Amino acid sequence: MKKLAETDKLTGLFNREKLDRTLSSLLKSSNFGFILLDIDYFKEINDTYGHLEGDKALVIVSNKLKSVSPSKALCARWGGEEFVIIIEGATLDETKEVATTIITDINGIYFHEKRLSVSCGVTINHSDDNTLTVIERADLALYRAKKNGRNRVEYNE
Numbered sequence: 001m002k003k004l005a006e007t008d009k010l011t012g013l014f015n016r017e018k019l020d021r022t023l024s025s026l027l028k029s030s031n032f033g034f035i036l037l038d039i040d041y042f043k044e045i046n047d048t049y050g051h052l053e054g055d056k057a058l059v060i061v062s063n064k065l066k067s068v069s070p071s072k073a074l075c076a077r078w079g080g081e082e083f084v085i086i087i088e089g090a091t092l093d094e095t096k097e098v099a100t101t102i103i104t105d106i107n108g109i110y111f112h113e114k115r116l117s118v119s120c121g122v123t124i125n126h127s128d129d130n131t132l133t134v135i136e137r138a139d140l141a142l143y144r145a146k147k148n149g150r151n152r153v154e155y156n157e
């Protein structure tokens with residue numbers, strides 16, 4: 001029952017509620033790396049192949065995120081085509097490394113003869129953070145990754 005309440009139905013990743021709870025709790029207890037990740041040109045996938053195919057792409061990306069992330073990482077669907085990965089105890093460099101592996105591996109997947117790609121915004125926790133400030137830093141980095149051409153990682157320390 002608890003598992004269902006914590007899980008995103010389509011992708012099987014953790015859902016937003018679980019993510020929010022985990023983030024609040026980690027902010028009180030531990031250092032962590034944080035990746036905000038967004039599928040590139042996802043609207044085009046939906047518009048070209050239809051919503052159901054778009055859903056399949058979401059599942060493919062989610063499975064890859066699960067398999068590539070360290071076992072201690074929490075992978076969640078943030079909403080739509082956005083995902084979050086939290087890695088307890090990870091440094092900025094370690095988190096960037098995970099994000100880079102994700103970018104590379106996802107870009108190796110062909111979906112209807114086109115390569116999938118994602119953009120990542122990376123940050124780590126600060127001592128005076130709250131959930132919003134962490135997300136905001138990652139979101140600004142993600143925005144830069146999109147602006148600088150997508151299929152790439154940017155970070156905000």
Ligand SMILES: Nc1nc2c(ncn2[C@@H]2O[C@H](COP(=O)(O)OP(=O)(O)OP(=O)(O)O)[C@@H](O)[C@H]2O)c(=O)[nH]1
Pocket residue numbers: 038039040041042043044046050051052053054055058079080081146150
């Ligand atoms: N198939 C499917 N589509 C979704 C779901 N949630 C959100 N979307 C679609 O995701 C798309 C997001 O598009 P945009 O925010 O414009 O982003 P984008 O096309 O990926 O462009 P960039 O992020 O700038 O590369 C929209 O077309 C939404 O309808 C879902 O659960 N399933």
